[in-house]
Amino acid sequence: MKDFVTAFNHLANLSQDAAEDLYNYLSAKVFDKGELLLKAGETCRKIYFVDEGLTKTFFTKEDKEFIMRFFPEHTLFSVLNSFETQTPSQYEIMALEKTSVTYLLKTDLESLCKKHHSIETAYRKLLSIATINMMKRISEMLEENATERYNHFLKDNGQLLQRISLGDLANYLGITQVSLSRIRANK
Numbered sequence: 639m640k641d642f643v644t645a646f647n648h649l650a651n652l653s654q655d656a657a658e659d660l661y662n663y664l665s666a667k668v669f670d671k672g673e674l675l676l677k678a679g680e681t682c683r684k685i686y687f688v689d690e691g692l693t694k695t696f697f698t699k700e701d702k703e704f705i706m707r708f709f710p711e712h713t714l715f716s717v718l719n720s721f722e723t724q725t726p727s728q729y730e731i732m733a734l735e736k737t738s739v740t741y742l743l744k745t746d747l748e749s750l751c752k753k754h755h756s757i758e759t760a761y762r763k764l765l766s767i768a769t770i771n772m773m774k775r776i777s778e779m780l781e782e783n784a785t786e787r788y789n790h791f792l793k794d795n796g797q798l799l800q801r802i803s804l805g806d807l808a809n810y811l812g813i814t815q816v817s818l819s820r821i822r823a824n825k
Contacts, residue, residue, distance in 0.1 A: 639666060640661065641689060641740070645714050649764055650760035663743070665740070666738065669736070670733065671736055672732065674730055675693065678726075682720035684716065686739045687713070692734040692802070693709045693715075694708050695709070696729065704809060715768075717731065
């Protein structure tokens with residue numbers, strides 16, 4: 639749980655009181671491979687930190703899966719639109735391996751933000767980073783061809799290649815597994 643606090647501290651220098659208060663609100667849970675942390679239709683009430691393991695955020699439309707992001711160890715994440723608005727999520731979060739997470743409830747975050755300006759600042763920075771990452775992801779999907787998206791994935795997330803299935807990689811890139819095989823063969 640201390641790694642969650644450390645991650646928030648990297649976003650904004652937390653006072654010792656803020657760090658201790660944050661630590662006291664944290665909880666931990668372990669998910670088995672294939673287990674959902676969040677189901678579509680549920681409201682996301684947690685910010686997660688991956689202590690160990692790997693998750694994906696995705697949605698399904700007409701039996702086709704669209705993967706938005708992968709979140710490996712030492713990553714803070716949530717389904718932020720559902721988390722912020724406290725409305726049902728169209729996205730799901732799944733553990734791709736046995737995954738241990740530390741999490742903070744939305745209600746507790748709000749209390750902490752009222753009490754500690756540095757925690758509010760950390761959360762604001764987390765939202766800013768998430769927005770920037772999502773803008774980058776949207777730009778890649780709209781402006782780049784499949785080979786360019788694959789190359790970006792290798793550059794930014796190459797360490798995950800051995801941990802995710804080719805089907806998941808193809809869904810993340812927005813292509814078929816056949817197209818992915820062609821791209822990989824041309825490397």
